[in-house]
Amino acid sequence: MAKIMDRLLLLVYSIIGFAVSVVALLLVSRIIPEREAEDWVESLYGTDRLLQGIVITVSVIILLISLRFLYVALRRGNASSPSIDQRTEFGDIRISVETVENLALKAAAKQRGVKDLRARIRIVESGLDIMLRTVVDGETSLPLVTEEIQRAVKEHVEEITGIPVSSVSVFVANIVQTQTFKSRVE
Incomplete structure (x- = not known):
């Protein structure tokens, strides 16, 4: 069951990483105009509670998934053969x-x-x-x-x-x- 959950988390993590990479590429290549990016950042710091909630939720999910992967990578399981x-x-x-x-x-x-x-x-x-x-x-x-x-x-x-x-x-x-x-x- 843990392996299935880890695979599902890896899928979610990969999708989020893909989306963040696409947005970063669009920003750097100036496909998204600078003014729109500034407006989005201003609304993030401003009074748009919905956007702040979404960003906080996604950030917490990424943090938890990262911690899970860190734990899986560092734990000392039964490394020897079964x-x-x-x-x-x-x-x-x-x-x-x-x-x-x-x-x-x-x-x-x-x-x-x-x-x-x-x-x-x-x-x-x-x-x-x-x-x-x-x-x-x-x-x-x-x-x-x-x-x-x-x-x-x-x-x-x-x-x-x-x-x-x-x-x-x-x-x-x-x-x-x-x-x-x-x-x-x-």
Whole structure:
């Protein structure tokens, strides 16, 4: 939710910055006549309470958004990679998501016919969702190779990390055409 709010604030901030830049360019390039700019500034200092209210409101909004962005930039969040945290009787264990990805890739790469792999891990209530994208050689049955990948990845990750794997999804992105060379007899 905070990321959505920050994106919305960034959008508003960008629009306000764009508008202020356009007005500044129009003033400097003298497209807005000097007399009109002076009249606007005089009404700002004068008795036009509506204009003063609008300027104060916009200024406060810009100030608050700037403070929010400053806080986001300076806060010390979890700068390290996301991890899976477990508590044992001896203490806490943290396993990075990157470690789980590498374990999944290692197990899947050992399967026959697998050529290229990418993994993505999601932490869900029931354990880990592992999504694999692969390119296969096209020589092996796709249902057999994908089922074997799923089994191997699930067993390997659960055995090494002790974290239950709720699902392993395999997306076969493409097949690699193997070149067969015929020997020429002369």
